[in-house]
Amino acid sequence: MGRDARRALGLVCIMMFAPLSGCFGEEGDGGLIGENDVTVTPETLIGGIFQGLTISADRDLSAFVPYLMMNPDTGFVQNSTVVDLKAGQSVLLTVLAPPRTDTAVVLLGDYGRENWPIRELNESWKTWWERGGYEGKSSQGIKRIVGDNGTLDTVQVSGSNGGAVTPVLLSIMRPEAPGFSEAEGSRHSTGMVDGRTVFNYINVMSDETPDPTDLADGAVGYLDRWAGQGNAAYEDAAQYLIQTMENFGLEVITQRFVYDSLMTGSQNPEAYNICGYRWGEVDRDKWMVFGAHFDIAPPINGGMLDPHIFGRTYGTRVGAYDNTAGTSMVLTVAEAMADHSTRNTMVFCLWSGEEGGKRGSDFWTDYWVKEDNPNVEVTNYVNLDMAGVNWPGGGGAPCGDGHGGGEGNCDPEPQVDPDGYPKDEEVWPMRVYIGPSLDHDVMNQPGMVGLAMWIGSDAIGVEEQMSPLLGEGYDAETWKVDDWMAKDRPEIIVYEDTTARSDHATFQDNLGTVTMGFGGLVDGYWCYHQTCDTVDEMIDWMDTTGKDYGEEHSGTSNLVDALDTITWWATYSFFHLDENPIRNAYLDE
Template sequence: MKQSIQIFFVLTLFLLAPLSGCFGEEDETKPVAELEVDETQSMTAARGQFYTLSVESTVDWTISRSPGAFFQDEFGVLRDDVNYTLPASQTEITMLILDSERDTVELNITAGDQAWNATLMLEDSQDLMLVDGRRAYDTIDMLTSSYNNRWCGSASVHEGGAAYEAAAEAMAENMRGMGFDFVEVTRYDDDPDQLNVVGYNWGRVNPDEYIVIGGHFDIAYVFTPPGGGTNEGANDDTSGSTVSLEMAQALAQMEFDHTVVAGLWACEEEGLLGSLAYVAHLPENVSVKAYMNFDMVSLNYPIVPRTEPIIGPGGEIFSATRYDWSIDIAGASDENMNRMHDWVGQTIEDDLAYTPTEGNPIMWNIAESCASDHCAFFSEGYPTFNFFSPGGEISFWQEWHSPSDTLEFMTAKAGGQEEMASGFNSLVWSSLDLFIRVDNAEDFHGTWKE
């Protein structure tokens, strides 16, 4: 009889279990969506700075943005997503506001059936920005004041590269101070003259995939055609080294999925020797996701050429009609080069909202050339962006490898320090925008993989 009662009790529990939940556990009810955005915080943000928005939601929430900003994830990595979903436990979202010509960024947050919309008003930053043309101008002033005669050591017609080596060691110390994980002046056993200055910020997800930026650090030595050589090389290519260093000071302190590499290349004037040596000595397990090259980039949008002639230091008469800025793309499959081409358009036209004129056009093309260090990378199948703005045809032929390639002359042609700084500013913000897009890109590689 006792056994029958036990069997009846077990059967009763078994039959009642579906009606009573999981043996006493309470049902999990879906939370009611509630969304609250702190209305006391300012709806004005400074261009070129980070902006944080406080949000409270009882459910997962999604924030959407218009062009002109990037979201920052929980690891500090900037994301190019237009719609970004966060867990209910996250109560803040940080954005990098680009230094664009936009007046506003539109924001929209949804959480279940709740929604919030706002227009973020943009204003110029009173402080130096994440990357900033004003700081870049100070850098080119420092380089052309303290580190001239940077002639590559493998040339036989000058002082053996002592001034170049001293400058390279000084820039290595400068880059260590920026916070890179590792900085070196390369001294290859089989090519000892290629003293590249290279800084590394290791990627948190794909450390063996490099995104490289750079420009050549050497200048044209005595008797170099067509102009006979230069002491400063302000445009060719102290300007490119300047942009690389301005990018570097920001990239060294930030987090990225891929490894950041900032390079100042040796001996470009003798045949891209420094960058060729760097590519040849890459570790076997490393690939280059993309390379961005800066060569002769002193005069860019939004600088407008002076209308009156300018007399150069050698008595040259300068009268430019326009300052061209081109971004040439190479080194990937047709599909990925089209993606790169689209990225440039989105960067220039959408994110930064630049409005070039006939006097300062911006062009982007799918084109190969071996006139600078990007050739060392795309020849090995790595995707490249080459930034080039020689300052108009007349200017280019007057100052190329010439004693007239001075910072004073370049600044005069720009119309002053503020104008030249504005040209550097457009370069560093467009290249930072593209860098973030490359870091976020999936299934993106060069022809080396095909």
Template structure:
């Protein structure tokens, strides 16, 4: 007995119907937030480099939108996408944002390369409430020598639905501080309390007749050159601070144009993996001279020539000294 071709086709469709959720774009329906587990997810630390382990219970791709260290090149990169088979484990060195109480990884079908991202001025938690905003990224080959995990570059399509895996973080803090004096930003890879302490010290105008040409505890009148003794006093001090950090070397570079002169204080830490490449982190420590005083600075309007230079640029110098 022969069946019409239409009948055979109908039978095939009926047999395959229960399996349709395992194919194509519907495969994400087999995934949920429990498809990926994170070791010690109840002890994730914000603002600190730490090693976590990802374990998949289904075949999946995971989009990690935070700073990670590629295990091959040893470089830090801003996120990655990893394909994982069921049962796979991956250890990852990661830096989670210091001010976020929650972080999120995103899951999708294995092999997926296109993913949506939030707006630059938007948190991931806010984006989850309105995922129609933002743009997209694409996972591409890592071209670093030894690079293993894909880079993320701007994309053209979002790739469709994603499954968020939301986890809580906590930030370490100093036990000797309270909320009023900055306990919430008192620890971490770069912590705000140490930065504040440096700003407070550099701009300390407490009178001190024996502290140097500023006549104050801090380093105040540090405008550029022209035989300004306060500037030279600050140069000597910051050079000594950097020498105390145990760097490979500290060099003071002087530049002069006519009667004006300025100084760069450079601390060097030589690399072993990439000795011929440079990573530069810097800030200017001079301030504008008092003749450039901006009216309004005395009531908190940012300006120049205030003698203290906390806004411009003791804050930047303090970031360098803290890092």
């Protein structure tokens, strides 16, 4: 059924339910608030950017706008508002239209209304409307909170939803950048952040084109980023990242540290942690941190041999997936957020020494924060590590064109690992992992899990692919795969992890910070920590053309889509967590 047909059906339903609800209808008559009592412009929003949204009232009414928006008095981004309008009045709001869905709603009610229904955590506003959520019979609720000093009202969760409302539907369209074809990722190439920009950063850093004038790595890109080696290539990459962040307008602060070997007692220079700061305008000492490690797996065990031919060893020159992709997402979000005023300080960090044991983030949390900045509270941390080779890719490992190691001339297929991350030959879930959590069968950080679900189901547009995992009734070693299978192998999973294999572990352990992280296929990816961890390999794994899985798109198109999904999810998380940080539930006990 097309959008216009659904909208027409919805209007019929509204008219049918009006006599029962006594609260809304298509026409404004008597005490009813109807769609014709208000004009909302534009009718089509541009997805992924802040833009003006005007609401003009022909009679006294209130309107609930459930989206991120810019507060004109403070310059900060807030989640939702309720406005009261007398007949003949209008209001202009600066709203961020969701980037990855096609429908937005504005809800109408009686003038001065306090409580309003909202959607469930796992559904979009479009699904909420289609199931009749505007009737207010089963929806959750919010209550308006009067804004300080005349600023926009805000909202908070309430036990009452106030009953039925009148929904006004708006369409959302995200344009495509003219310089790219669909196969090159044009579907996700515009907006405040976008997957194509992330992909461009990955290409810049992973460019293997020979450059004989570059004495560091002999290439155009920034290869050989092996921490702990004291090598010129790592230093060269660090300088590139420092300059890039400074160009965004961030204040860059670095820490150079030394690693003492527990086995030999020798000292080894670990190069840089590189962090860009956008200082908070309300509380400078509350830090939200967004990070990824930029070191890559060094060659050991006779490494630097192609596993497609010689079998697996260890080490890579490029590290496109692990972790140039994460580094590039941090750069993309930092560039976009640098121009936004925030209540708390935003810190964008690129860690050193993760491959050697999370040593860079461990140093930063234990010494830079706890010793050098003891007044600082790190409110939340978002981690990017090995994200991008996941849904919407899948359907089987790539074959031909230099691939091998599995059957025929194919890469080995990902296999079910009962005590590992969920995956099989067909489905490679995008993972949204949250912690700290000590129990596999109890949801210990419901606030962060709920935020991840709320963002994913509407703004990110993945309500059909997304499901939370919980280990209740399952063995502690196998619960993730058990619950994933029981829920019919969802393509995006949100879960609390009792183990941590990346830099988020140090924030949980050293600071007690609640973290959210994003990742994809790990142990099932044949080029994990191998010489073939290149951009071309990522593209080949993400290609679904000719596969009986998902939608047919090129590898580049799907990869850009995946990068776009994660980057937007992280950006929305930052805005929400700036307004309402989520503290560690264990610390409240």
